[in-house]
Amino acid sequence: MTHDTLNEQSTEALSVTQRLAIAVVGLLLALGLIIWGVQHFRISDPYILQVLALKGDRDRGALIFQMNCAVCHGFEASGEVGPDLHRVSERKSKVNLIRQVISGQTPPMPQFQPEAKDMADLLEYLESI
Numbered sequence: 375m376t377h378d379t380l381n382e383q384s385t386e387a388l389s390v391t392q393r394l395a396i397a398v399v400g401l402l403l404a405l406g407l408i409i410w411g412v413q414h415f416r417i418s419d420p421y422i423l424q425v426l427a428l429k430g431d432r433d434r435g436a437l438i439f440q441m442n443c444a445v446c447h448g449f450e451a452s453g454e455v456g457p458d459l460h461r462v463s464e465r466k467s468k469v470n471l472i473r474q475v476i477s478g479q480t481p482p483m484p485q486f487q488p489e490a491k492d493m494a495d496l497l498e499y500l501e502s503i
């Protein structure tokens with residue numbers, strides 16, 4: 375009888391520990407998700423903020439495009455090695471367009487480091503086609 379009671383107690387104690395462990399794991403997961411979300415969506419890059427604050431010049435952007443990007447994307451941005459960029463702004467946000475140009479994360483597209491004003495002009499051009 376005493377033995378039974380002991381057993382019962384230990385199973386119950388274990389399940390409490392288990393529940394606690396599950397709660398802790400769940401809490402850690404939630405915390406990780408929140409941290410990931412904040413880092414993923416917050417625009418903390420001062421360069422991007424600077425570009426977004428500027429008013430771009432479409433014609434100047436077109437020239438910059440023809441000099442730097444047309445080799446791969448075509449003179450009219452209709453695509454060569456790189457994809458057709460018409461209506462690209464429907465697929466990518468301003469921030470993602472900037473990241474595409476400056477990140478170098480999709481080779482063979484190189485990593486560009488345009489002045490903020492040049493990037494703003496490029497962005498204006500990309501959004502106009």
Ligand code: HEC
Pocket residue numbers: 439442443444445446447455456457458459462465466471474475480481482483484486496
């Ligand atoms: C050496 C060739 C090359 C050059 C130069 C180049 N790109 Fe690209 N670009 C690519 C390739 C290839 C991709 C597709 C990358 C992928 O997603 O895998 C791409 C993708 C893109 C995309 C995303 C297209 C989409 O459908 O999401 C944008 C926007 C873009 N390029 C803009 C530019 C701009 C602006 C410049 C000039 C500053 C430039 N590229 C210069 C090759 C190039």
